[in-house]
Amino acid sequence: MKNKVILTACIFGLLAVLCGAFGAHALKAHLTTANLEIWHTAVQYQFYHAFALLFLATFFKEENRYALLSYYFFSIGIVLFSGSIYLLACRELLHWDWLVIMGPITPIGGLLFIVGWIMMALAALKKA
Secondary structure, three states: OHHHHHHHHHHHHHHHHHHHHHHHHHOOOOOOHHHHHHHHHHHHHHHHHHHHHHHHHHHOOOOOHHHHHHHHHHHHHHHHHHHHHHHHHOHHHHOOHHHHHHOOHHHHHHHHHHHHHHHHHHHHHHHO
8 A cells, every 4th residue: 555655646746747837837828827826826735745645655554544544535635626726727718617616626625635634643643
């Protein structure tokens, strides 16, 4: 499981670098300043939680259900939080007004991040 967590972190980290570069170069001329800031927020949170996943991998030397739950909460949180923000930032550019439905998904992803951090804390307490 440890290698799966590390691989997941690497994929999310790689995608964060790509999204950051894409926003800074390809989207800069096409998005408003506000939407570029929104895009940047998605990249930041994706990076933060990719690093959290790397640290979480240290908890997998033995079976730890809290660490496993944290892995799932962080991973799904990245997809929902950052993914929805990426789409919302590009809504005007894509002319996809229906993307407004993604708005409520963002806080669900944020809630999953919070629960993921709580699960990681419980995983640490279990190891102590």
